[in-house]
Amino acid sequence: MSWRLAESLEALSAEVRAIWPNATIWTIGDAAHRATASDHNPTGLGVVTAIDIMDFGGVKIKRIARRVKKSKHPALKYCITNRRIFSVKYADQGWRPYTGSNPHTSHVHVSVGVGPDGWSTGPYDDTSPWRIKRRKRRRVLREGDKGRAVKRLQRRLNKDDPGPRDLGVDGRFGPLTAKRVRQAQHRHHLVVDGVVGPLTWKALS
Helix, strand or coil, X not given: CCCEECHHHHHHHHXXXXXXXXXXXXXXXXXXXXXXXXXXXXXXXXXXXXXEEECHHHCCHHHHHHHHHHHCCCCEEEEEXXXXXXXXXXXXXXXXXXXXXXXXXXXXXXXXXXXXXXXXXXXXXXXXXXXCCCCCCCCXXXXXXXXXXXXXXXXXHHHHCCXXXXXXXXXXXXXXXXXXXXXXXXXXXXXXXXXXXXXHHHHHC
């Protein structure tokens, strides 16, 4: 039987391979899959609506799973990895324990569309971006700096410690911003130097 991969999964595969060119991605199921109802099997229209992204070659499957969940992609049905499942149908419950026979500890499984496994319909050909990408390294900031990165910092500081001491978001790293940075560093048990490096950005994220 001829088959094709859902276009949303072609898009996801392309994003993964843009980061990890040698990524191993499984599509159509093997004999074991064919003996069950599985999105790895072609639907009646010959569309495979699931992929498995393996953790070989440095691929970060935990990060992919987080990004897939966060994407709110129109085609997403569910995602499984490391004994957990996130399903759009139960999105309000977040990640839930997965008790299937395959714990998915060496790969992340992504299914798209709607409906029972093996018979998905709906927006599985939606090619909206999944936004699986490398994190940009945050700029190191210190007193005297200006610009959008400082505005982002000021918003993070307000969110980290909201209240009547909220900073004005003016993009200027002045004495008040420096004071709030030192207070945040103390709160998060970091070196209190007023310089916003990777650890401070991470604490404020």
